[in-house]
Amino acid sequence: MMRALVLTGPGTAEVREVPEPVAAAGQVVVDVERAGVCGTDVELFTGEMSYLHTGVASYPLRPGHEWSGTVTATGPGVDESWLGRRVTGDTMIGCGRCRRCHGGRHHVCPERHELGIRDGLPGALAERLAFPAAYLHALPDGLDAVTGALVEPAGNAHRCVEAAALTAGERLLVLGTGTIGLLTAMLARGRGWEVHLLAEDPGFARSLGFDRTWRRGELPDLPWDAVVDASNSPVLPGLAVELVDPGRRVVYIGLAGSPSVIDTREVVLKDVTAVGILGASAGLAPAIAAFAAGTMDPRSLVAATVGLDEAAGVLAGRRPAGASAAPKILIDPAR
Numbered sequence: 408m409m410r411a412l413v414l415t416g417p418g419t420a421e422v423r424e425v426p427e428p429v430a431a432a433g434q435v436v437v438d439v440e441r442a443g444v445c446g447t448d449v450e451l452f453t454g455e456m457s458y459l460h461t462g463v464a465s466y467p468l469r470p471g472h473e474w475s476g477t478v479t480a481t482g483p484g485v486d487e488s489w490l491g492r493r494v495t496g497d498t499m500i501g502c503g504r505c506r507r508c509h510g511g512r513h514h515v516c517p518e519r520h521e522l523g524i525r526d527g528l529p530g531a532l533a534e535r536l537a538f539p540a541a542y543l544h545a546l547p548d549g550l551d552a553v554t555g556a557l558v559e560p561a562g563n564a565h566r567c568v569e570a571a572a573l574t575a576g577e578r579l580l581v582l583g584t585g586t587i588g589l590l591t592a593m594l595a596r597g598r599g600w601e602v603h604l605l606a607e608d609p610g611f612a613r614s615l616g617f618d619r620t621w622r623r624g625e626l627p628d629l630p631w632d633a634v635v636d637a638s639n640s641p642v643l644p645g646l647a648v649e650l651v652d653p654g655r656r657v658v659y660i661g662l663a664g665s666p667s668v669i670d671t672r673e674v675v676l677k678d679v680t681a682v683g684i685l686g687a688s689a690g691l692a693p694a695i696a697a698f699a700a701g702t703m704d705p706r707s708l709v710a711a712t713v714g715l716d717e718a719a720g721v722l723a724g725r726r727p728a729g730a731s732a733a734p735k736i737l738i739d740p741a742r
Contacts, residue, residue: 411533412718414468417454420719428537430482440552442531442738443473452722455664463525471523471530472498475555485540495558497542498522499686514686534740547699557705561694562687564590570658570682571633575599580631583638584612586734593703611732641667653677660684708735714742
């Protein structure tokens with residue numbers, strides 16, 4: 408048996424003893440070293456997550472999709488060279504048979520698993536994890552477990568930066584200073600873009616060198632070449648369309664707990680391209696490469712690392728004792 412966090416209903420979670428995973432054909436078993444808590448996990452805990460209402464996710468549920476760990480077992484058909492390697496993995500697990508999977512869009516496969524989010528594949532807020540080897544990503548020797556657990560949000564951020572489609576010297580506005588918003592800003596700064604952020608509290612982003620971080624009433628009247636909404640606000644998606652310069656792009660990665668209203672007349676009359684981002688799949692390898700090259704270090708975004716017994720409190724919104732102002736809480740399941 409092993410310990411794992413189990414969401415048992417809206418607002419309730421507990422650490423349980425569950426059967427140890429066994430590597431089936433095509434799978435590995437990973438000893439989880441770090442797992443991140445993100446907004447999706449919080450929405451699954453509170454019951455707000457839309458998947459709980461559409462029936463693709465249900466309680467009891469074992470969350471956790473931002474993770475790193477070491478491979479300790481391989482199943483039939485898996486190359487044993489994976490053994491002992493530190494890895495992370497793609498959250499989106501496609502069926503491998505449909506036209507979307509064959510077209511390189513496994514992250515929107517209608518029958519996909521989403522690790523720790525949709526039913527079918529228990530997540531990484533546990534001591535060990537069974538995971539399909541085809542979706543593993545090896546971490547270079549220089550990357551520690553903390554950095555490895557930040558690859559998944561950085562992959563999402565990479566996709567946001569690619570979708571914004573700017574060039575050096577152009578101006579990006581990021582709405583929201585959570586983990587993905589700040590990683591997007593870091594990647595954009597590395598490309599020579601002029602990066603601005605909108606925040607409720609600018610202090611932490613400014614401590615990372617983002618001096619152009621503004622509260623809503625302070626936002627300068629500038630032409631924004633692209634806007635990335637990385638917030639959980641139902642209001643900011645509409646504001647993004649209002650703010651972006653005509654003929655440019657708005658990128659949506661944040662999700663609110665209630666529907667947002669966007670004036671499509673403004674989208675049309677400003678000739679705005681709106682791009683939605685679901686999942687990090689195509690951004691995982693570039694994120695690992697950016698971390699390995701040292702062009703950005705995401706570890707400053709970690710506020711605290713706690714044990715599995717404290718995970719339910721984190722999901723309920725409690726900040727661990729001694730946590731910094733950074734947005735990310737990591738779980739060490741071995742604690």
